[in-house]
Structures are given as C-alpha cells and as structure tokens.
Amino acid sequence: MTIKVIRGNPTPEELAAALAVVRARAAALAAVPPGTPPATSAWSDPGRIAQHRVPSPSPSAWTRTYWPS
Incomplete structure (x- = not known):
C-alpha cells in the first residue's frame, strides 16, 4: 500500500496516526x-x-389546510 501526501508537510507523528487509522479500517473490513x-x-x-x-x-x-386568524 502506498500513501502519497499531496499537500502540506505532515510530521512523522501525523503520518503514523493517519496510517494507523487506514490500517485499522482495512483490518476491520478484512475481518x-x-x-x-x-x-x-x-x-x-x-x-x-x-x-x-x-x-x-x-x-x-385542501380547504382546511390554512385557517386565517
């Protein structure tokens, strides 16, 4: 699996968090x-x-849908 950052400059921690979410979702679908x-x-x-x-x-x-006051 390849993940490509298109915009921005994420930190290694941000990339690790995003990858953990993607892997958890893939594992849940595989289960x-x-x-x-x-x-x-x-x-x-x-x-x-x-x-x-x-x-x-x-x-x-239709005649009873509106009652003027």
Missing part, C-alpha cells in the same frame, strides 16, 4: 466474512419516520 450484508443505520430506516399509515386526505382537505 467481515464475505457475503455479510453491510450494517445499516436506524437513521436510514424509513419506518422510523412513519410508524403507522397516515390516512388519505379527503377531496376537500
């Missing part, structure tokens, strides 16, 4: 058995937004 579906976040679940069906509005529902 997952093939064919395992990726973990999904609950934030991307559409069921958390609408947990029950919303009733369909009636044909005249």
Whole structure:
C-alpha cells in the first residue's frame, strides 16, 4: 500500500496516526466474512419516520389546510 501526501508537510507523528487509522479500517473490513450484508443505520430506516399509515386526505382537505386568524 502506498500513501502519497499531496499537500502540506505532515510530521512523522501525523503520518503514523493517519496510517494507523487506514490500517485499522482495512483490518476491520478484512475481518467481515464475505457475503455479510453491510450494517445499516436506524437513521436510514424509513419506518422510523412513519410508524403507522397516515390516512388519505379527503377531496376537500385542501380547504382546511390554512385557517386565517
């Protein structure tokens, strides 16, 4: 694996930290058995937004959407 610094002048400590993160991520991906579906976040679940069906509005529902004061 080759890492190339495109901009800046990182210190050896900064390079070592970046390389440790890249290696840890690669090791974590290698430890997952093939064919395992990726973990999904609950934030991307559409069921958390609408947990029950919303009733369909009636044909005249648009007239009740705004009540002037």
